[in-house]
Amino acid sequence: MKQIFVNLLPPLTVAAVLLFWANIPKAWLNAWWLLLVVIFVVLGIVQLLEYFAERHEGWRLNKREFFTDVFYVAFGATAISWLNTTLAETPIVAAKEALGIDTPWITGLPFLVQVAMVIVIFELGQYWMHRLMHNSRWLWGAHAPHHHVTQLNAMKGYVGNPIELFLISLGVIALFDWDKAALFAGISVGSTVAIYAHANVRANPPIWYSFIFTTIRHHSLHHTALSFEDTRCNYGNALILLDRIFGTYREGESSVVGQGERKRLSVPEQWVFPFQPWIDQTKKKRAQSTSPSN
Numbered sequence: 001m002k003q004i005f006v007n008l009l010p011p012l013t014v015a016a017v018l019l020f021w022a023n024i025p026k027a028w029l030n031a032w033w034l035l036l037v038v039i040f041v042v043l044g045i046v047q048l049l050e051y052f053a054e055r056h057e058g059w060r061l062n063k064r065e066f067f068t069d070v071f072y073v074a075f076g077a078t079a080i081s082w083l084n085t086t087l088a089e090t091p092i093v094a095a096k097e098a099l100g101i102d103t104p105w106i107t108g109l110p111f112l113v114q115v116a117m118v119i120v121i122f123e124l125g126q127y128w129m130h131r132l133m134h135n136s137r138w139l140w141g142a143h144a145p146h147h148h149v150t151q152l153n154a155m156k157g158y159v160g161n162p163i164e165l166f167l168i169s170l171g172v173i174a175l176f177d178w179d180k181a182a183l184f185a186g187i188s189v190g191s192t193v194a195i196y197a198h199a200n201v202r203a204n205p206p207i208w209y210s211f212i213f214t215t216i217r218h219h220s221l222h223h224t225a226l227s228f229e230d231t232r233c234n235y236g237n238a239l240i241l242l243d244r245i246f247g248t249y250r251e252g253e254s255s256v257v258g259q260g261e262r263k264r265l266s267v268p269e270q271w272v273f274p275f276q277p278w279i280d281q282t283k284k285k286r287a288q289s290t291s292p293s294n
């Protein structure tokens, strides 16, 4: 595939997603699942692209990686989404009504302005939550399984410990009133950028795109296996611009990703990871109390 075309694929996909939401019949917007369909279609296309425009041979998807990734995509679309709606979105909407927060003026703004607002508000939350996860020992325990992946692929953004997946899904978008098409477009664009930022696709988008949006170059450096300290940069999920503003931007790329000994974690290992220090400590204590004293 011609490199110049591959480089343009991330901005072209973002443009296609924007055009789709800007032009669909209003009645279609009542089907919330359409948002899921759009994200899944993008995910499927980018995952397929890995076969036609591979970035690193070492990241090539095998059966084990594929089924683990598919499991996490399904888990995110069902359990994590339900948890987010129940524990975050519903209480936020109730608080919005109780406090009388009303922002009808937002729906009167141009479509692209609203899309940009959705992305910026959501990404600000993502950026600080992600940065906090690299600064708090307990939160790092929840986020670390995402960094223990030893290769990057389109679906890898969905892989992690459930506590982290829930925390990173939080946002205050529900506090505001949006034109539904703009809201769905903002969420889809953010997801599209984040999918490309984890994908094993040799796309190096134009400077204007990589100045604003996170690319695989930026995000692979965030996943570097070099050391934990070296991962503390390029936190932006979709907006690398936030790293440039808040001073955490670093230039470069990493083809070797992972943490510690670069041991790939199984799903059960990913789920118990935050509790592993306590499990080890309890086991040690039990072993000490049962060992014969002399």
Ligand SMILES: [Zn+2]
Binding pocket: 130, 134, 143, 147, 222, 231
């Ligand atoms: Zn991280």
Ligand SMILES: [Zn+2]
Binding pocket: 146, 156, 157, 198, 219, 223
């Ligand atoms: Zn990642």
